[in-house]
Amino acid sequence: MAYRLCYYTRMPESQNTTASTRSREEEEAARPGERQALWFCAYTPLELLDAAGFRPRRLSGAVERLEEADVLLHPATCPFVRACLVQGMEEIPRGPAVFVNSCDAMRRLHDAWKDMVGRGGGAGGRGGEGGGGAHMMDMPRRPGPWAERRLAQEILRLAEELERDGGLAVTPQSLKEAAALRMEVAKRCLQWGEGLAGSSRMRLAEAAQTLPPRLFLEGPPAGLAEGRGVPLLLTGNLLNPRGLVEVIEEAGGWVKTADLCNGDRPFLDLEEVDGETLEEAALSLARRYLNRRGCARMDDARQREARLLRMARECGARGVIYASLKFCDPYLYEWPRVEALLRSEGLPVLRLDSDYQDGHAGQLSTRVEAFLEMLRQGRRRA
């Protein structure tokens, strides 16, 4: 089947659609009658949504009208979360929404969503106007046997809730199959992305997270570009793919690894999922999520720092861009240690704060250009 991937291009203001990071192609790929389950945080177990017969759809938010979220979300809240609420309010999406109890911002989004968009599906909740519940899943911060059991408990509970919300009954077999397919997607995504420009890697990652796995596995889309320029590691949370990565490329930088929630990170260090019973399969899936490459909310800072360094070395990065969405506490508190570590290892680093719209592209370009210039001069000196 032929399909087109989402092409992120910066559109003039006037052409902005309601949710401008959402592409027409993505919507076309959603077939009539398909049951969608919405998700937001990269810790959402997509395998479970697949096994329950839903088409996972990540919301990217109505970025251009963030202020409409003020009705329920304080302006000093993660702009991604605010954008998602606005999109939810205007679309009143059909289908359940799956939230992860990963950070304050996600908790607030869940609260606001239940109030404005759809009611809770869990614990006696019922489908609201949007025809789907708002489900919340706990996500431990620290790996280990206790966390695995806790997360497995949550996965099983979510499976039951999704079934009550119109999904299929999840079996050990369906969960393992879904997990194997997602593993394949992750492998392909990383493999196809080798040597590509950062923006193309982001497109691949986005397709891997939004398309049904079998559709994604049909092959890489046309039009992916080779990378070139100063090799960089981009690390952070969830960034507007139409913003910063393109700015970096225009300035002559090559994002060799995008360690982002919507970049390469969700595909790194995945474990196989196994188990005879549903409980065992859930436990195994829990291990996959707890042991894979973590974001800054995870508690094991030292392991994260070591992995970051290794990632920078492995991709041959000459510098690191640390970019995160405004008001994202996990990244704000992590930054001073990461900065000290990278500097002590002789890796130059640039810190950028994103408002998700990346509206000040001019300012952004100037800073990125200056950083790249510094890296180039470093090479000349060397």
Added chain:
Amino acid sequence: MNWMASLKERFMDRLSPATLRSPLLWSTAEGLARSPLNRPAWRADAVALRYFLRQTKRAYRGGDPVVWANLLFPSELIHAAGAVPFYPEMAAAVAASLELAPRFLDAAAHAGFSPDTCSFHRAILGAWSEGYMPAPACLASTDYLCDSAPLSFRYVAGEIGVPLLLLEIPFRGDDAALALLEEGLEETALRLAEACGVTWHAYLRGLGEAVELSEEARKRLLEVEELRLRHPLLLDGRDALGHLSVLASSFGHPDAVSFYGELAAELRERGERGEGREDSDGVKKLLWMHLKPYYPHRLFEHLQEHGGRIVCEEYNRCYWGEMDPRRPFRSLARKLTGHFGVGEGARRARVMRELALRHRVDGAVHFNHWGCRQSAGGAALVRRELLREGIPVLLLEGDCIDSREYQEGQAATRLEAFLESL
């Protein structure tokens, strides 16, 4: 002049990390606290002052292991080890009241912490980087009410290589989750005992005692709540807002029993004498949500001048049920999940509505502390819930710690307009 002001006058201009460790500071502070010139508004305040002075002195003078904890971490677990509980969030408030916070906030900015984070934690990190905080044997935090404590504690733990004990509280307190939380609590206690050099046997004995004391204090706290309901204008909420530190840190210690016992006794005595009734005409009873500014300010004077009176506060409440010393971990698991800040925002909103209705308030003020994704983050939801009951709510933007982010004139005008409208 109260003891804090006298202490400030004597030591402020030569305050350094070394001063905090000097015997002179602590003997002077204890002397001033005992002095007849120091007349607290309530007898219980003297108990609290004695308790905090003793614990803080222990923390800074060394000797006993110190455990840094956030406000929701069960203090019983720390008292059980005979360790010193140290609450950096309270220390930040004290620093603000001594007008030291701007200096610490600047130090935090210098270390790379963004002004978009909560200033309680920025002040903590700044004070820590300047050597003003006591060295912890371990740090202990829950993952509620907010992300700030686990994240800022993680930074400190990482810098000095001591354990961070993280208690993860389930979003929903169903039976299965509660059973696992109980296990998590036991595991945390084990690590805490180890970090403090206490044998498990001795620790468990200490925990039984701590939970028993906690239950005693809880009963007295419930009495205080009943008495405040009966005599709403007796204990001014602006004084009661300070009781949060007692609630968070002293349960499991005999002083919590004394504090609430003394407070209940005095409320009863004064109530029987008819105090607090004479000025009830035209008073606008208020619920105060979240915290207050800790640096010198005149917000509460403005409130009083316009007939406002805080009769109940969001955090000063007994939110948990009976504790059983024979099942300490189960009791603590229930206490943790009993907090209205755990789980959905709608739960907090519901509890605030019930509190407001119970105290028959005329209005409510929510102090929106900048950078607080928990409280300010959920304020609009709480406001809607109260408005549905016809209770007007003022969302007052400000900062509890950073006086530079507070405009007295603006805040006073908004508060006055709100009170007039009631």
